[in-house]
Amino acid sequence: MTLTPEIIALLTLDVIFLGLGTLALILSLRIAYRWDYASSTPLQYRLTKQSTLVAVIIKYIFILKLPLFLFFVYTCDKLSSVITGAMCASGVVNSVGFGLDLTLFKLFNLYGFGFWLLLHVEDTSHVRLAYTRLKFILFALLCVPLFAEIVLEIGFFTRLDVSKIVSCCGTLFSAASSSASLSLLFNVDARLWVCLFYFFYMVSLIALGFKSTAGMIVSNTLFLIFALISLIVFFSTYVYELPTHRCPFCLLQKEYYYVGYGLYIMLFTGTFCAVGGGLLALMTHTIPYRYWRLSGLFNTAYVLSISAYPLAYYLKNGVWL
Amino acid sequence: MLFSFRWLLLEYAVRSLFRRFGKNFFIFLILSFLIFILSSVLMIAESIKAELNATLKTLPDITLQRFVAGKQTQIPISRVDALLEIQGVGSVTPRIWGYYYFKPAGVNFSVVGLDIYEEPYSATMARLIKDVNWTQGSYDAMMIVGEGVKTILRENYYNDFFHFITPEGQTKKVGIAGVFHSDLALEANDLIVLPKRAAYEIFGMNASDATDIVLKVSANVSEIPTIVAKIIEKFPDLRVVTRDDIRVSYQNIFDYKSGFFLALFCVCAFAFFIIVYDKSNALSSEEKKEIGILKALGWDTDTVLQEKFFESFILSLGAFLFGLATALFYVYALQAPLLRAIFTGYSALKPPFDLPYTLSVSMIVLLFLLSVPVYIAATLIPAWRTSIVDADEVLR
Numbered sequence: 281m282t283l284t285p286e287i288i289a290l291l292t293l294d295v296i297f298l299g300l301g302t303l304a305l306i307l308s309l310r311i312a313y314r315w316d317y318a319s320s321t322p323l324q325y326r327l328t329k330q331s332t333l334v335a336v337i338i339k340y341i342f343i344l345k346l347p348l349f350l351f352f353v354y355t356c357d358k359l360s361s362v363i364t365g366a367m368c369a370s371g372v373v374n375s376v377g378f379g380l381d382l383t384l385f386k387l388f389n390l391y392g393f394g395f396w397l398l399l400h401v402e403d404t405s406h407v408r409l410a411y412t413r414l415k416f417i418l419f420a421l422l423c424v425p426l427f428a429e430i431v432l433e434i435g436f437f438t439r440l441d442v443s444k445i446v447s448c449c450g451t452l453f454s455a456a457s458s459s460a461s462l463s464l465l466f467n468v469d470a471r472l473w474v475c476l477f478y479f480f481y482m483v484s485l486i487a488l489g490f491k492s493t494a495g496m497i498v499s500n501t502l503f504l505i506f507a508l509i510s511l512i513v514f515f516s517t518y519v520y521e522l523p524t525h526r527c528p529f530c531l532l533q534k535e536y537y538y539v540g541y542g543l544y545i546m547l548f549t550g551t552f553c554a555v556g557g558g559l560l561a562l563m564t565h566t567i568p569y570r571y572w573r574l575s576g577l578f579n580t581a582y583v584l585s586i587s588a589y590p591l592a593y594y595l596k597n598g599v600w601l
Numbered sequence: 602m603l604f605s606f607r608w609l610l611l612e613y614a615v616r617s618l619f620r621r622f623g624k625n626f627f628i629f630l631i632l633s634f635l636i637f638i639l640s641s642v643l644m645i646a647e648s649i650k651a652e653l654n655a656t657l658k659t660l661p662d663i664t665l666q667r668f669v670a671g672k673q674t675q676i677p678i679s680r681v682d683a684l685l686e687i688q689g690v691g692s693v694t695p696r697i698w699g700y701y702y703f704k705p706a707g708v709n710f711s712v713v714g715l716d717i718y719e720e721p722y723s724a725t726m727a728r729l730i731k732d733v734n735w736t737q738g739s740y741d742a743m744m745i746v747g748e749g750v751k752t753i754l755r756e757n758y759y760n761d762f763f764h765f766i767t768p769e770g771q772t773k774k775v776g777i778a779g780v781f782h783s784d785l786a787l788e789a790n791d792l793i794v795l796p797k798r799a800a801y802e803i804f805g806m807n808a809s810d811a812t813d814i815v816l817k818v819s820a821n822v823s824e825i826p827t828i829v830a831k832i833i834e835k836f837p838d839l840r841v842v843t844r845d846d847i848r849v850s851y852q853n854i855f856d857y858k859s860g861f862f863l864a865l866f867c868v869c870a871f872a873f874f875i876i877v878y879d880k881s882n883a884l885s886s887e888e889k890k891e892i893g894i895l896k897a898l899g900w901d902t903d904t905v906l907q908e909k910f911f912e913s914f915i916l917s918l919g920a921f922l923f924g925l926a927t928a929l930f931y932v933y934a935l936q937a938p939l940l941r942a943i944f945t946g947y948s949a950l951k952p953p954f955d956l957p958y959t960l961s962v963s964m965i966v967l968l969f970l971l972s973v974p975v976y977i978a979a980t981l982i983p984a985w986r987t988s989i990v991d992a993d994e995v996l997r
Contacts (some may be wrong), residue, residue, distance in 0.1 A: 283860035285643060289970045292867065296978045329989040332902050336985060344974050351970065354963060362852050404903075442853065 286355040287437050293348060294430045297341055301430075304337040305423045308416040315413045331412060335400055338419060341426075342393040349386050350541065352433075353532055359440070367448040370529040375446040376439045378432055385429040390548070392422045395556040398571070402564055414563065449527035453512055466526075470514045477503070477510040481583050484554065488576050493561045496572060500554035503579065507547055511586065518589040523601045543586060550578030610904065614911035621888075624880065629920050631873060636924030636972050637931070638940075639866055643964060644932045645941050646859040648956040653851050655957075657844060661694075661815035662825060664842045665832065673840075675810035680836065684816065687831050691819030695811030697800050701765065701793070706753045710746075712793045714800025740776035744795035751780045768805035775799060858944060863971075874979040881913075881983035884990075892987055893995030902988045909984035910977070917976040921969060933958050 307330045316324055356369035366372050373379035396418055403411040455466040465473070480503040487495030508528065516526050519536055531540025557571030594600060618625050665684075667676040676695070684693045697714035740762055746754070754763055754777070765773040775795060801808050818825055829841045884892075892905060931937060936956055 283864065284856040285859050285863050286967055288860055288863045288867070289967055293970065293974060296975065300978065300981070329902070332906065332989070333982070333985045336906060336981060340974075340978065340981060347966075348970070351966060358963075362849055362856075364849075 284355075284359070286351070286358065290348070290352060290355065291434060291437060293344065294433055297344075298427070298430050300337045301341065301423060301426055304334045305420060307331075308334050308419045312413055312416040312420060315416070317408055317410075317412070331416070334416065334419065335404075338393065338396060338400075342390075342397060345386075345390060345393065349390060352386065353529070357529070357532060359442075362442055363440075363444070363446055365446045365448055367450075368527060368530045368533060370449040370452055370527055371446045372440070373529075374452055375441070375444060376436050379436060382429065382432040382436050385425055385432060387548075389422070389425055389429055391552055391555070392425065394552055395559060396422060398556050398560050398568075399563070402560060411563065449530060450525065453526040453528075454524075465509055465513055470510075473506060473510040474514050477506040478583075480506055481579065484579060485576065488554075488572055491567055491569070491572075493558050493567075496554045496575075497558035500551045500558070500575065500579075504547070504551040507551075507582070507586075511543075515586050515589060517601050518593045521593065521601075543582065546578050546582040546585070550575050550582055553578065607907070610908050611911050611915075614908050614915060617908070618912055618916060625916060628877060628880070629916055629923075632917060632920035632972070632976060633924040633927070635866075635870055635873060636921055636968065637928045639863070639971065640925050640928035640964075640968050641932050641937060641940055642862050642866075642943070643859055643968065644928060644960070645937050645944055645956065646855045647959050647961075647964060648932065649941075649944050650851060650855045651957050651959045654848065657848055657851070660844050660847065662818045662822070662844055663816040663829065663832075665814040665816065665836075666840045666842065667813075667836075667838055668840050669838065673813075675806060675812060676814055676839070678809055678811050681814065683835060684814065684832065687828060687835075689818055689821065689824045689828050691817040693814060693816055695814050697797055697804070697806070698812050699800075699804050701803065703753065705757050708753060709791070710750055710793050711791050712795065712800060712803060714797035715794050716797050741774050742796050742799035743776045743778040744793050744799070745779045745781060746777060746794075747781050747790045747792040749790040750793055751777070765803045767802055773799065773802055855944075862943070870975070874975060877976065877979045878983060881980050882986065884987060888987070889990055889995045892990045893992045896990070896992035897996060905988035906984060909980070909987055913977050913980040913984065914973070917973045920976075921972050924972075925965070925968065929960070932956060 311327050311331055311334070314323060315327060353369050356372040359372045360366035360368055363372055363375060366375065373383055396415060399411055399415045399418065403409055403415055453462065453466075455463050480499055484496065484499040484503050487499050512526050512528050516528065516531065517523055519531060519539065520527075529540075530536065531543065532538060533540075553571040553575035557568040557575065560566075560568050560571070590600070665676065666673050668674070678695050681693045681695055684690060699712055700709040701712045702709055744763075754760075759777075762774055762776045765775060767773055781792065795803075798808075806812075816828070818828060825843055825845075829843060832839060832841055895905060933956060941956070
């Protein structure tokens, strides 16, 4: 276990989230169970007041989680200079068995809480607060991955062993990877993944044109998955201009002008607006066209900027990698 | 929109802060002080680390030490030839150096033996001994000393020479040829450089041994792990320290020191935030009345909450900026009196050096995360409790 100032900061905020989250969970369970908009009992009156507290706590957690996710990745990047063998955050994340799960949980929570806020805005602007019970049930469900993430993070930093030798991203993200699912990605022709990536981008645009809720949700979910795969397998090599270097984490480093932060923000915002807006449409039976337009904008920006790398490489050198 | 921004509300929050100036100023002051202490410690650690990393570049690629029964001992110089045979090794230099305890002042000098005709093993060393007049006069040998050493010797009335006492109990009279004026004060303050022969005598060592051996890798730095493996195979009793090992251990030491401080600091901060929680939880009748009037005027709970959030955000952000600014001034303009002692240690020959200016964005982010969100978390529930006050209850 190492206690660098960054880790202490992350753990301190985790403890705060745990405390406030537990309080919010207890309140929201009660609200979910006893909420009745029509009644005028003192209990209902109290619940209305408590629901604002829960909303404030969730807003607080979500707004902090956004920069904290970047800060977590940054901390891992910084630790990689200390841990033998690690050259970027991926080595550090994978030095503990559940490191990758932790990162995925973090991402999932961002999506989840972001969607909760969309629902919350929809709810407070509704005359009869129609979605209050729904949103508190949703929060109670979201607490499971939230607490799992906090517990995993504490476990991650306690188990992190500075003297252990870890693999660098060069071996993790290659056909020789010890993880079966990862090595499968590299055994399939990269062109297939790239085609699927562009295909689902086109599908999402068509779904946007037809304002199809199901189409938006499905196409954007698949777009996100294939965007990540094709980024690892194909596009990252052009960013690094090195045919053997495939890594989704090194993009975040100074050597590549921190380009990863911009790319990931575009990709995640784009798909979040589409999927979140789509789920909202399912629940409220309205078309959240504002979110979808945003999604189309961010997705297009992502596709254009990530495609620019191979194209620029080809124009400069006259060959593909 | 998700987070609509209301300027008038912000203005109201600022005025509200000033209306209760006494209470808020107290919180502001304490919070600034906490942030000031925290940022000073982190900045000093960062700064010293930068200084050490700068000297790191001048260190040899590989250092070899011999261990017998878990203790470091001398290496026979005869091993140099065997080491030179390893592919990729550029130069091999046996070093003779150690500490000389000077009892009257209770300090250790670092004594390094060096022959003028041989190539010095570091660039700094080469610069230090460049323009020195080595003519001996009536002394056994001549030496150059760091400024700290010079001062200590003068205090003990050694102006032109110094008597070393060898392990056999004899004295060895060594003249002072000059003083280093080094900008790398951290390295050279307690340093004495004298000819190898004299160093062997002072330490009472056999002339066929060396304290350790340093290697330079000829061209390819990425070959270092292979060379290390070959050396260990050839001489299992040698411990190999590469430059990278030293860099990692610096990083660990300073992360540990500042982390340790931070852990203690957390306790202190926790106490403060409990006070904040308590203070903002207890509403005066004046404040209750204010909220009541606002509610009667048509403010809803969310607006009051937002106003309270603005208040604590402005307060904590102001305290953060103020604490950060004073810390910058204290550390880099005043060179951090008192606090730097935590990091530089207690050696009597503590080198006087300037903390180089290093401030990264990541450090500011770290400090921000440790102060503003934690403060807001402490005021979250009190703010809510304020905002749910009912107009009719208060105004009745």
